Amino acid sequence: MKKLFTQLRNEWRGNFFLALELLVVFVVLWYIVDWCCVTARVYFAPMGFDTRHCYCLMVNRLTPNSALYTPGRTVGDDMDDLLEIAERLRHRPGVEAVAISQNCIPYGDGSNGIEAFVDTVPVYAMLRLTQPDYMRLFRIRGVAVQGADGRTVYTASSDSLAAVLGPGTMVLSRNAAADCDALGRPDATELLGRRLSLWKPDTDNSLRVAGVAEPMRWNHFTTADQWGGPFLATDFPREVMVEYENPAYLQLSVRVTPEADHGFAETLMAEADRLYRVGNVYVLDVLSFDQLQHIEELEDVNEVKTQLCILGFLLLNIFLGVVGTFWFRTQHRRQEVALRMAMGSTRRGIFLRLVAEGLLLLTLAAVPAALVALNLGVAELVDVGRLPFDAPRFVLALALSWLLMALMIVVGVCYPARRAMQVQPAEALHDE
Template identity: 35%
Template sequence: MKKKLLRQMLNEWRTNVWLALEFLVVSVVLWYICDYFYASMRTYFAPLGFEYDHCYELTMYDIPETSPEYRPEYANDSAQSEAFREILRRLKQMPEIEAAAYSNNARPFNGSNSGITMGYDSVTGNALRRFATPDFPIIYRYRGANGESPEELAAQLEEGKMLLSDNFFSSSSREPLPSVRELKDAGKKIHYVDYKINGEHPEAQIGSALVPVRYDEFSDWSAFALQDVCRDGFHPDKAMVWYYNELTVRVRPEHDHDIAAKLMAAAPDYLHVGNNLLTNVSSLDDIRRNFQRSTTTQLRNYSAGMGFMMINIFLGLLGTFWFRTQQRVNEIAIRRVNGATRRGIFGRLIGEGVLLLALVTPLAVAADCLLTHYDICAYYGAHHSTALRIAVCAGTSFVLMALMVIAGIWFPARRAMRIEPAQALSIDN
């Protein structure tokens, strides 16, 4: 059967060459669409590495010197730093609050970034730098790569240790580099690359390696360093005043109702310390929605456009094989007259289309590999397993095209079967 099909296809090579070229182009385009959706969905549903439910950001207003409520005794860094710490203490004393922390470019869904470069031996790694006071891992439920709890990580920040994500050095390198856990186990010394002291790069006191924390739900950017700038060689008062500009809290689940109203009710007196005044409370759910709105809209528009393209591809292939099968009504009639069964005729027609698709698919996969190698189809930072990525998308593309081919052959062939052979042979095609 296969030999007969191949012989027939070779005899009709002129027609089949153009059909094969159509298969090749459509397969690559369809693979690109599948790859986009695959990378999008795999990125979106990957673990975030943090939790943001029951979390809120508190916006503090700095009372200006021109205001009658301004208190000049809090103008210096020491007094202002103590006011910041007092606000944290008061928040933690509230029965509704589980944890509270100051941070800088650290909370989730934050468009402001700062970087840090660390190194070991001759290898350097550059990633996000997140400054935060010790309760920060508790608020967002950070986890250690070896299973350390948020409370254990908070204790390490309290000791002045820097916490690196486990993929700090390997995330931006195509070469296989060891994880932070492996570096610690091997006794490697990690040092700052950004600056020198007495001509030497100072070493960093490293704590537990962290589970990577993604930037947002649409990005796989997840390498970072977390440290409390007040406990890492900086002047603590200046660091507290000049670095920390975010204040976030985690609310106990049983108290997470009308919490914004309760905090704002406490703003004029209980949470008014020095020249700091609470002016707004924002849920991380709302911050997430606003931060990702443009990306969500873009994805929706892309999805609609690619969905429309897939419909056109489906109709194009369906029409091609529908027309091709209708032109073979006489051939179907002759086969029926010579004793061919309906099942045999269906199998031959469908087998011819699927076999041609199978012969073209290796060429299409080679083109897909080139697109992947040069990151022409990369979605955001979605550099997932290349082999799995190509296999899944190529397999999906093949199945979809095979279904289109079968649909394009099945319906007109079924209709042709209903025509009596004598009548079919008298039809002028």
């Protein structure tokens, strides 16, 4: 190492510009790696639910223009018919769970907000108006539940969340109270058993917090703290369904067993007119949640693909530039390699020396580059909307950037160094 430092100092003019190039390239590469790491961490983070083997049934109501229309049916009758369809689906072979909800299914295109109050401090969340089986159907991950007897159970399952969700109770997501800094309760688990007023503080319209669940992310490109993550789930009784007047405004979700998930949608639609049309209510279409996910995330997927193409092009240029620079540098030192071999150096020793020299230059350039990258992060010139800029994020991107550039340097040194070492020392010195 001492000899390497001495040689680098003696050749400081050429090494200075090479180190400057490595510094600039390192900062650009760090930015690319940081964005890729953030996107990957957000994409692969837990969703808080599971939609595998789940289907959404679109229902509608016949109009008087239909030959099958039954006159005299009221809105209440239509909701009873919808509940009857749901009950028939529960008895269908292969069906695990059925739930009716309003504008709150995963990968849906709409949402409802609600405002609850802890004392007088508001808590904003997404309203999930649904039947209790919704928790079991989408495998909502529970944190804790508290029964009517006041007994609290932690590490709750989706079944226990479904058991406590009913008239007079609610289920909060763990981060629903994250913005209530004045309360000192960033975790909603501490609100178990308390009654929270809805829409206005100190009103009789209140519900008891009977369960706490993990947040449900909106899609794979948003975090649990963004809109859609914090939620407040309440029961969806028949009298509330009637207020929506049309079954088309409600969603009927179904989970089937893995064995039954083979042509389920086609088979159900073939039997829909015979088995699942009650009164004026009928099943219009069946969509898997994989289809809904594709529709919901299509724009984000296309945007990420575009950004990855741009970043991939920049990464290719960085790779060719760094490899080419060290390739030319090693090829240019062909006579030095021959002289070292003539003085008794081994091929392995020369190769390791050339690689170590490149890595030492990279490390020296990485120190000021890290300071530049740190200032970029502190100034929030990177993506901080999805993940905060913290020490683990900074160090991870820094380490990956160093490893990538080290790999490029090794590739740039390896082939020309091996070729130079295959030349006889006398021939190389004669050329000089």
